Amino acid sequence: MKKINKSIKIVIVSNYDLYGGSSVSGYNLHQSLLRNGFKSLMIVQNKISNDPTVIQKGNKTNTWIKNLIKNKYNFPFSYRIGIVARKFFSYFNEWYKSSLIEKYNFKQNNFYSILKFRPDIIHFNTGGGDNFFDLREIKILSKFYKVVFSIHDLWILTEQPPRILYNNTRKAIIYKYHQINQSKINFISHSKWVHNTVCNKKSIKNNSFHFIKHSIDTNKFRPMKKSRVRKKLGLQQKSFILLTCAVGILSNPYKDFKTLYTAYLNIIRNVKEDILLIIIGDKKENLLLKKYKDKFMFVSSYSSSDKLAEYYSSADLYIHSSHIETWGLTISEALSCGLPVIASSVGAIPEQIRGYDRGEKNKLLNLYKINQANGFLFKRKDADTLYTLILWILKNKKYTKRLGENARKYAKKHLNINNQIPNYIDYYENLLSK
Numbered sequence: 001m002k003k004i005n006k007s008i009k010i011v012i013v014s015n016y017d018l019y020g021g022s023s024v025s026g027y028n029l030h031q032s033l034l035r036n037g038f039k040s041l042m043i044v045q046n047k048i049s050n051d052p053t054v055i056q057k058g059n060k061t062n063t064w065i066k067n068l069i070k071n072k073y074n075f076p077f078s079y080r081i082g083i084v085a086r087k088f089f090s091y092f093n094e095w096y097k098s099s100l101i102e103k104y105n106f107k108q109n110n111f112y113s114i115l116k117f118r119p120d121i122i123h124f125n126t127g128g129g130d131n132f133f134d135l136r137e138i139k140i141l142s143k144f145y146k147v148v149f150s151i152h153d154l155w156i157l158t159e160q161p162p163r164i165l166y167n168n169t170r171k172a173i174i175y176k177y178h179q180i181n182q183s184k185i186n187f188i189s190h191s192k193w194v195h196n197t198v199c200n201k202k203s204i205k206n207n208s209f210h211f212i213k214h215s216i217d218t219n220k221f222r223p224m225k226k227s228r229v230r231k232k233l234g235l236q237q238k239s240f241i242l243l244t245c246a247v248g249i250l251s252n253p254y255k256d257f258k259t260l261y262t263a264y265l266n267i268i269r270n271v272k273e274d275i276l277l278i279i280i281g282d283k284k285e286n287l288l289l290k291k292y293k294d295k296f297m298f299v300s301s302y303s304s305s306d307k308l309a310e311y312y313s314s315a316d317l318y319i320h321s322s323h324i325e326t327w328g329l330t331i332s333e334a335l336s337c338g339l340p341v342i343a344s345s346v347g348a349i350p351e352q353i354r355g356y357d358r359g360e361k362n363k364l365l366n367l368y369k370i371n372q373a374n375g376f377l378f379k380r381k382d383a384d385t386l387y388t389l390i391l392w393i394l395k396n397k398k399y400t401k402r403l404g405e406n407a408r409k410y411a412k413k414h415l416n417i418n419n420q421i422p423n424y425i426d427y428y429e430n431l432l433s434k
Helices: 019-033 061-069 078-100 112-116 134-145 169-183 191-197 224-232 257-271 305-314 329-336 383-393 396-412 421-433
Strands: 009-016 039-047 055-058 121-122 146-151 186-190 209-211 241-245 273-280 296-299 315-318 339-344 375-380
Touching: 009 019, 019 039, 019 146, 019 329, 019 421, 039 421, 061 078, 061 186, 061 191, 134 146, 134 169, 146 421, 186 191, 191 209, 209 305, 224 305, 241 257, 241 305, 241 329, 257 273, 257 383, 273 305, 315 329, 329 339, 339 383, 375 383, 383 396
Parallel strands: 009 039, 009 121, 039 055, 121 146, 146 186, 186 209, 241 273, 241 315, 273 296, 315 339, 339 375
Antiparallel strands: none
């Protein structure tokens, strides 16, 4: 048996520890490394947890504004000054993005925060363009350390910026590829869809690509007794509860709440059963609807995986209607909690969902028999099919239990992060041996 080297020092760098799918994935990896006896430290711009192994190295301006708002500075009008400063800084960021394409151009003094920890591996675990490390800093670090970069979305390797706000797109593309191609970055993709996409990028040179499947802590995300968690959360015992989850889901065009909203309104109008849709990650004030408001429940984003697991366990069905998805962390969490999932067949989602073949529409998307299926797939933006699938679940509840049992079995076998830790360590060791 190969001897495991537990002396490797790993620094994981992320925007957050417990906010957003990519950051949560990084934190899950960090925690699993520690649990398995490895040396791991996490550096973030915004710390939410109380974890002493997570170090916040954020922007000094943001820290100053937060302290003003919290009245930590003892002078008159500190709160008001903080609110005004936050608004001004927000406007500045929007102007900056519209002018210089991507925020990773913005130089900040985080370079030495990593160097003083003397890591063997520096693992960047960020998503989107709002990263607090500059690509130039990553380039310099890659000359002296083994730099790993998890690809949680395609912003760093695609020509199209993540937001359609930018004027000088061509300049951004040239800048980005120039910095990457002068670096020695070891990219990890966490879904086959992403891996196949990035490996075909001819514009990326001198960098390696590796695949390690996304995973979660299936012990934290586990089924709980539905009646008990519903009582604890103040939910009706006899209601049929649907659940969806994403930060800012109502306004995020990539999450396509409109399709779910349209299908759900049809369910409300045509089904007499007591139904509730729980939306985690947004506020009720953002839903512009006067009628049927009692059919919606909003929950702010939770940093506690235990609380999230309770909401998953309280539901009967999880729905995910995104336009694009490089994986879908909440789908993994829902499956692990024993929830059947109905999801749009985009990006890497089909790598998780084994759609049940009920012999009708979208058969080509749903090919599994009831002994293996864990949900349904539908074409993106197809609100009619989503409505039909929800209605079918409501009329065939005996299948819901079976699909949920299959979901939990699938998660334990294919999504358990402890099964992936050896793959990460083998990969790190292989890099260090070169």
